[in-house]
Amino acid sequence: MELKRYNRQNRMLVAVDCIIFGFDGQEIKLLLIKRGFEPEKGRWSLMGGFVQPGESFEVSAQRVLKQLTGLENVYLEQLYAFGDPNRDPLERTASIAYFALIDISKYEKQLSDHFHPEWFSLKKVPSLIFDHKEMIQMAKEKLRYKSAFQPVLFELLPAKFTLPQLQNLYEGVYESHMDKRNFSRKVLSTGLLIKQKQKDKAGSKKGAFYYKLDKKKYKHLFNSFLKFGPEPGKI
Amino acid sequence: MELKRYNRQNRMLVAVDCIIFGFDGQEIKLLLIKRGFEPEKGRWSLMGGFVQPGESFEVSAQRVLKQLTGLENVYLEQLYAFGDPNRDPLERTASIAYFALIDISKYEKQLSDHFHPEWFSLKKVPSLIFDHKEMIQMAKEKLRYKSAFQPVLFELLPAKFTLPQLQNLYEGVYESHMDKRNFSRKVLSTGLLIKQKQKDKAGSKKGAFYYKLDKKKYKHLFNSFLKFGPEPGKI
DNA sequence: TCAAAAGTGTTGTCCTTACACCCATGT
DNA sequence: ACATGGGTGTAAGGACAACACTTTTGA
Numbered sequence: 001m002e003l004k005r006y007n008r009q010n011r012m013l014v015a016v017d018c019i020i021f022g023f024d025g026q027e028i029k030l031l032l033i034k035r036g037f038e039p040e041k042g043r044w045s046l047m048g049g050f051v052q053p054g055e056s057f058e059v060s061a062q063r064v065l066k067q068l069t070g071l072e073n074v075y076l077e078q079l080y081a082f083g084d085p086n087r088d089p090l091e092r093t094a095s096i097a098y099f100a101l102i103d104i105s106k107y108e109k110q111l112s113d114h115f116h117p118e119w120f121s122l123k124k125v126p127s128l129i130f131d132h133k134e135m136i137q138m139a140k141e142k143l144r145y146k147s148a149f150q151p152v153l154f155e156l157l158p159a160k161f162t163l164p165q166l167q168n169l170y171e172g173v174y175e176s177h178m179d180k181r182n183f184s185r186k187v188l189s190t191g192l193l194i195k196q197k198q199k200d201k202a203g204s205k206k207g208a209f210y211y212k213l214d215k216k217k218y219k220h221l222f223n224s225f226l227k228f229g230p231e232p233g234k235i
Numbered sequence: 236m237e238l239k240r241y242n243r244q245n246r247m248l249v250a251v252d253c254i255i256f257g258f259d260g261q262e263i264k265l266l267l268i269k270r271g272f273e274p275e276k277g278r279w280s281l282m283g284g285f286v287q288p289g290e291s292f293e294v295s296a297q298r299v300l301k302q303l304t305g306l307e308n309v310y311l312e313q314l315y316a317f318g319d320p321n322r323d324p325l326e327r328t329a330s331i332a333y334f335a336l337i338d339i340s341k342y343e344k345q346l347s348d349h350f351h352p353e354w355f356s357l358k359k360v361p362s363l364i365f366d367h368k369e370m371i372q373m374a375k376e377k378l379r380y381k382s383a384f385q386p387v388l389f390e391l392l393p394a395k396f397t398l399p400q401l402q403n404l405y406e407g408v409y410e411s412h413m414d415k416r417n418f419s420r421k422v423l424s425t426g427l428l429i430k431q432k433q434k435d436k437a438g439s440k441k442g443a444f445y446y447k448l449d450k451k452k453y454k455h456l457f458n459s460f461l462k463f464g465p466e467p468g469k470i
Numbered sequence: 471t472c473a474a475a476a477g478t479g480t481t482g483t484c485c486t487t488a489c490a491c492c493c494a495t496g497t
Numbered sequence: 498a499c500a501t502g503g504g505t506g507t508a509a510g511g512a513c514a515a516c517a518c519t520t521t522t523g524a
Contacts, residue, residue: 005326009285011246014318014329050244053327057318081316081331083249083292091240092288094249094329096316164476181478182514204475206521399503416505417487439502440495 013093016061017048017132019079019139020069022104023156025165025203028122028172029104030136033068033115039090040129046136047115048095061098068117070110075101075155079139087131095131099139101155122172144173150222151192154213162200162208163187192217248328251296252283252367254314254374255304257339258391260400260438263357263407264339265371268303268350274325275364281371282350283330296333303352305345310336310390314374322366330366334374336390357407379408385457386427389448397435397443398422427452 020031035045049064051057057078066072079097087093109117120126125136147153153169167183187193194214199207255266270280284299286292292313301307314332322328344352355361360371382388388404402418422428429449434442 006248006285006328009248010288011248012286013241013244013246014249050241051247051318053245054320056320057316057329078315080313081292083286083331085289085291093241094292096318162476179515180476181516184477185479186513199476201522204521205523206474206476208476397503414488415503416489419504420506421486434503436495440497441493441501441503442495443503 013088013091014051014057015048015093015095016051016057016064017046017095017097017135018061018065018068018076019046019097019099019136020065021099021101021139021143021156022107022119023153023169023172024104024119025161026168028156028169029119030122030125031068031107031117031119032126032128033117035129036114039088043129044126045129046097046132047117051096057096057098061096061100065098065100068110068115069102069107071102071106075152079135079142082131082135084131095135097135097139099142101152103156103158105158147173151190151218154192154218160196160198160200160210160212162203162210164203164208165200166211190221192221248323248326249286249292250283250328250330251286251292251299252281252330252332252370253296253300253303253311254281254332254334254371255300256334256336256374256378256391257342257354258388258404258407259339259354260396261403263391263404264354265357265360266303266342266352266354267361267363268352270364271349274323278364279361280364281332281367282352286331292331292333296331296335300333300335303345303350304337304342306337306341309338310387314370314377317366317370319366330370332370332374334377336387338391338393340393382408386425386453389427389453395431395433395435395445395447397438397445399438399443400435401446425452425456427456 022029022031031047032044033047035041035043047064047068049060049067051060055063058076061076061078062072065074065076076098079099082095082097085092087095104119122140125133127133128136143152147170153166153173156169157165163184164180166187167178167180170183171178192214193211196210196212198210200210201207257264257266266282267279268282270276270278282299282303284295284302286295290298293311296311296313297307300309300311311333312335314334317330317332320327322330339354357375360368362368363371378387382405388401388408391404392400398419399415401422402413402415405418406413427449428446431445431447433445435445436442
């Protein structure tokens, strides 16, 4: 006897939600939208969408991300599956949360959108629907944890960036100050950065040298990076 | 107008699967069952079950774990949500994988079970259904990653254990050898271990002193532990 | 000329690693 | 008595943290 379905079991909706991080050279930001349908229509929310038939979670998250930002091939990683039976008041819906790191300079508001997206400073996140605040909190923690050992934060930077920008980024993630001498020694010692001849004159009169990632080494060294941030585990 | 449901969306089955680790004093083991229903009836599998209405994923995993082991209050952590549309050939089923660390000495085969559970050495895992092999691989990696910074591995040990046992455990997780002098200095320096007066005479003629966890410090220090294993990130 | 940010070196401390011998005891 | 595994100390090297002054240039 061959079954056609699992009988007597309940099915539920499954959605993906994306925590989208960006970095403007000064601070870390989060891309949020105004929810366009009931319930909670009009409130701020993470970008999300229902998982479609035939679509894996990863593909689903990529689709949702592209819909909002127009971007493909961005850094995307599964964060956590949220499954509280009452997290969506209308109907039981599981959410697989993904976090994305995008180069904010490549982001372009999609013209014909109805999402009303806005970038928010991580310190000024508005009230959000459902458990989205919890998702963001968890994403922040994971980002800290992860970037202590892997050079993921470069995904947030444009092709050319300066050391002060990079330091701002790390300081933002760890909400702490770092010594610039120790910082530059540390990152340069990885050999991942290639110094450019041009300077960025935007941030100061003297100007700061641009650096580029050594992409070959980057892929190769992704798993053997440095230790940053506060004591490991204290994060 | 208020909606009652999200229309035009597809619902799917959601299950939990548990990767259950144990440690017998010598090596790390995995608890597997013989699947009791179609499809793939009779093949080895992780213990799992469908998420029930009103039940969160965490509670669901706890229930499944108790069903198999009789244990409650064990270390349980969400690993990853597996959602490939074809992972279960019968019907689309998402699986939220959890990994559990149990004290193997507390485990007792449930009498009236129909699961036929068996402990397998991590090095001799049989062929498994669906994507369960991938789940185990990911769980191993997460365990490595995690136990480098947090004292999670104590969850696998009985109340009293010896330093050589503890070292076996770490060596099993990292599949490497460690220097016993450096190892004992390192773990003792945490202050988490309380030396007992009795010895375990099972493993040697001289006998090895038992240690107990300082539970207060354990809970407090859970997030500021040591660095173990190979280079961070090389895991 | 001054203000503002970029860039650069040294030192002390601590952590990590490598390494070898004696101890206790059951057989 | 001996074989087996348990227990301990030291020295060298490397990583990290603390710290202050000079440079450049736009206003």
